[in-house]
Amino acid sequence: MASPQPRSRNAPGAGAILQLIRTGEAVTRADIMERTGLSRSTVAQRLEQLVSRRLIVAAGSSASTGGRPPASFAFNPDAGVVLAAGMGATHSRLALTDLDGRVVVEESSDVDITQEPDAVLAWIEERFLALVRAGRRAPDDLLAIGVGVPAPVEHATGTPVSPPIMPGWDGYPIAERLRAAFAVPVLVDNDVNTMAWGEHAINWRDTPHMVYIKVGTGIGLGIVADGRVQRGSDGAAGDIGHLAIPAAEGIRCVCGNTGCLEAVASGRAMAQQLREQGLEARHSRDVVDLARSGELIAMNLVRESGRLIGEALVSAVNLLNPRVIVVGGDMAHADQLLLAGIREAVYQRSLPLATRHLRIVRSVLDDSAGVIGAAMLAIEHVLAPDVVDERLAEEEAARAASRAAS
């Protein structure tokens, strides 16, 4: 028997109309009819579904060519919430956000990701429940969960694949576990991908080609091309940190190879170089503090590391021709020192055509890029037309069953 709402149906349902309203492509009945080819009565019925589910609200009347002013509609970001976790190697940030990705409540903690996944996920579950309570939301308001982890991730299943810094998590079904606990869709992605997606969704939505480079303890790249996060064939795309650069020749990297960018220009490598020169620096943040306080050795090192990062970024510029490079991660707090070095190398070495419109800017979302990006990943999923239609159909079926039972 054919299902009444097949997942892959092409007819524009309420979800497609929600999409038109949310993106601002069509917000009046007349525009929606024209864009969907649906009749007035069908559009009215689907708008009614969306209004009753509070996904849209009437937004008054818009100017029209005459006759009765058609009502226009607006997306309602308070129709639900999502939970998001941006997990780093040693630090995590969790948030409850509305459907625009605006934070309702958030918290950050030091968490060692090299622990057993069971312990970390039990902790995440507990904190997620606390966030829902703190946000004064009914459990029913929760629509989805997004998680970023510092590992290659098989996106379809939400499972880390051969994660170098969290080896105990190889193949661990993160998405499956959280879905069982919260009964909502769970999206899992690599941390740098979530950061790239967060910056893109909030600040660069109209720029289809961007890359985000995270310079922290390690170095990673998140690629947005044609408006989509590029994960590659095994979820391993964006690994810029282990490209070979001449300045790193012979220097051993944590990956087991030699000559990698990360071995000389990461926060970890910079801290080590400063320690070798008698300065106190354990982490990226210490390097930033020294550079910002005017310590010349640290300032020169950050600038030079920027140049080396820029050399590696030339690959990304020549291969991907992005319109913007967003620089994030702890080391981005060194700000213009790092960016000046990056710009110098990129503009010197890349092709003129690929750089004539290129901008190199600092991350606006900063430490929140990962958690916001994880939230946006969850939101984009849960507001996709097919998923909206399916949820509305399920709710309708549940109501019908409860009417029949009463």
Added chain:
Amino acid sequence: MASPQPRSRNAPGAGAILQLIRTGEAVTRADIMERTGLSRSTVAQRLEQLVSRRLIVAAGSSASTGGRPPASFAFNPDAGVVLAAGMGATHSRLALTDLDGRVVVEESSDVDITQEPDAVLAWIEERFLALVRAGRRAPDDLLAIGVGVPAPVEHATGTPVSPPIMPGWDGYPIAERLRAAFAVPVLVDNDVNTMAWGEHAINWRDTPHMVYIKVGTGIGLGIVADGRVQRGSDGAAGDIGHLAIPAAEGIRCVCGNTGCLEAVASGRAMAQQLREQGLEARHSRDVVDLARSGELIAMNLVRESGRLIGEALVSAVNLLNPRVIVVGGDMAHADQLLLAGIREAVYQRSLPLATRHLRIVRSVLDDSAGVIGAAMLAIEHVLAPDVVDERLAEEEAARAASRAAS
């Protein structure tokens, strides 16, 4: 007044049904109804439209759960033809193909692309007309044109942008001119992009992440990610030839920079190195001939150039994590010598996760990749659901007007 068939309508029209049939996703009435959510009568009406336009043919009955066996349908690649041109720096290949990209008639010629665009395009127009005649097709059968040129191309307008080897073509409206001459849609793209798309469409359709490297006079990369050609923000994506590699340090490149891969590992560079050693080699093909004839200096050079190309390809592997690297261009005729060098460097240097499923293979389409890819670009455009719906509506309107006039 609302147009009767707005371009962006979401309702599944005949074009969406054609797509389902062409991809094999749904080929029976029942499956099409389920997938589109359309009624039996609407599906019947749209199938009839497609049959009368010969875009599909009844393909007999398929096994069913019982009752009347539903007719199944198949895409008809003979419903029209496209013209395609694969333009190289000195050589071009033109073809008339069916809607599966199968060649009906083709020809290849030596053409100097550095000539004035007017002269080259007048020649292309003349040869295109000759191909239509040779293929015994009515002018009405022509549905679209695809063109690949050795230049960065602004894809939306079909215009070369700052093309280094064909400077007279900067901003020349190739697509506009051919559209005026043939009154069909014209798609223009960079030559390596068309080669990548040809290989992908014909041999790697189920592999969403692939890169195609052309090693000829120059070196370029065509990127397919998420099943789409990636052109970047200015049509300049895929420029691997001007990445810096240590072995080229200080060596001047045709781009005006020094240290580029192309300055040491292209067919041009290899021929020059052989000449310096007293061997006769003007073009890539001469290098290939020498290497294949067992000339040790040439064999070593090709193998070593393969290693250098592999070093640069590590960037593409680490950043894009493709499932397959397809090696094409004249130098690919040196076959295993070149591939062995490439494999050696890629597998030695890339991340294990990114190479564990990676294949490095020679182009199957070989010299035809560009022209076939240009044809496939045109075909994908002209069979896109919106475009099909628009064309059917126009034809319907033209018939109605002619009835009214008679």
